[in-house]
Amino acid sequence: MPVTEVTTDPEALTMTLIADFAAPAERLWQAFTDPRELERFWGPPGWPATFTEFDLSVGGRARYHMTGPRGERAGAVWEFLAIEEPRSIEVLDSFVDEDGQPSEGMPTTRMVLSFEPTPDGSRLRSTNYFTSAEALEQIVAIGFVEGSTMAMNQLDRVLAGLRDYAQGKGTQVGLLDDTHVRITRLIEGPRELVWRAHHDPDLLRRWMLGPDGWSMTTCEVAPAVGGRYHYAWAQDGVPGTEFGFEGETLLSEPPRRAVTTERMVGMEGPGTVNDMNLEEEDGATLLTLFIEYPDLQTRDMILATGMADGMEDSYARLESVLASDTAPR
Template sequence: MPVTEVTTDPEALTMTLIADFAAPVERLWQVFTDPRQLERFWGPPGWPATFTAFDLTAGGRARYHMTSPRGEQSHGVWEFLAINEPTGFDVLDGFVDENGEPQEGMPPAMRMTFAFEPTPTGSRLRNVTHFTSADALDAVVAMGAIEGSTMAMNQLDRVLAGLREYAQGRGTQVELLDDTRVRITRLIDGAIDLVWRAHQDPELLRRWMLGPDGWRMSVCEVDPAVGGRYRYEWEPVNPDAGERFGFDGETLLSDPPRRAVTTEHMTGTDYPSTLNDLSLEEEDGATLVTVLIAYPDRETRDAVLATGMADGMESSYARLESVLAGDVATR
């Protein structure tokens, strides 16, 4: 992981994050000063960032918000204090409301420095946040700033490398983010609009979301609108090969063609639902599929992973690539 340490200094009123990357300083500068690249990693998993303004000049401002799986938004603003291309910049970082006004009940704006330093293997980010008081430092740490910033910066490798170089040939990857959350990624050779449609269109879903060979999707009902419900059921081609099963749930957030959040419940059981956060990211004709799954507890997470879920998903994603390479891609 790129982040090597995150420390707080109660006397200096600072929080310092250090991360190392196998990319030159100039490349690190690019991803932090291009809002389209910056928003691909700035928000931690489950809270992606969207930059709506970005004036990279001394005195200029950047506006952004981060959106939770249930649609809540947290807004922020940077006021650029100093620009030192390509070695770094300083901002005044503040919590604001949807109108850009300082948010009541939140810590005051903090001075934040971004320094990019060359290393023998690439470059180092030194990010220092300066607080106005010990209470402000404690409040931000209590909000999860250390964990959130670590997970956010650990997403930067794939942006620096490019999606094909980062994920090509790795198949379906499973990462344990914490006790209840799992992140699953798979690069699909296909445009984002096609991959999005393949996740929403019942006709296409029946062709690829089948898991291991020998199963078919007998029920596929999808209402992708927010508040709409879906229901999937699978059954073995050979009736002696297993029992039919299914899932149902509700769409909580839809942002075509980039993000959809749904609940997932095993039909006919009293098992608690999971929260499934699907996001798509395209680069050079390939789309990275990321599914962030939040389980009710660690035991449920481990039990589901032990079923071979990742292998079933890999079979489905490989089938999806075949579908996209065929007649779907020509429509």
């Protein structure tokens, strides 16, 4: 992972994150000064950022919000204090409400981002300066260290480019913590069509099948927030093998993001929250699926079923469907 160190200093009232990347400092600078690239990594998994304002000039402002899997929002504003291209950016970082006003009870910090050349690429040093020990403790308590680490660990895929980062690796499963998993798969095809393939019943029946020899017997989609979906499969020619999943759509931002709940039909207890994100680059789409499990035991039980292998079979089939002459374009 790129992040190598996160330290807090109660005496100096600072929090410092260090991360190393196999890319030149100029490329790192570009990622932090292009709002469209920032959106691809600034928010931690499950809380992607959307920049609605970005004036990279001393005295200028950047405004963004992060959207949680259930539609929650957290906003912030940067006021640019100093800019030294391509080596450092200094901002005043404030939490804000939906009207852009400072959030009551939340601290404002001074953040300095520096981009340093190294023999193998570049180093990011991000230092937050606090006005009091209480403000530092408050930020630590809300998970800022963990969130910043997970966010910056997403930057390597932006710097490398999606094809170099993911092509040829197939379906990759990463454990983020005891209850969160990240699954990635590069799919050859434009984002709009990959999105459609996840919401069009005719296309879904052609690729979301897992291993060979299975058919989708029920395909009830729910593209709108609040809608309920139901999918079921059965092994061809084998009675009594049908099983299915059902759930609700929590968030829909076509063609970028969809969040749904998921539970096996007939099973009791809480299910999972599945957060699908799509990024396109050079005609290929990186599908990233963040899965939130109710507990560690459920996570390990589901992963042990060979879920990732079944997903790889389906995604490989999806690429064939997208490339076929009969696929809608």
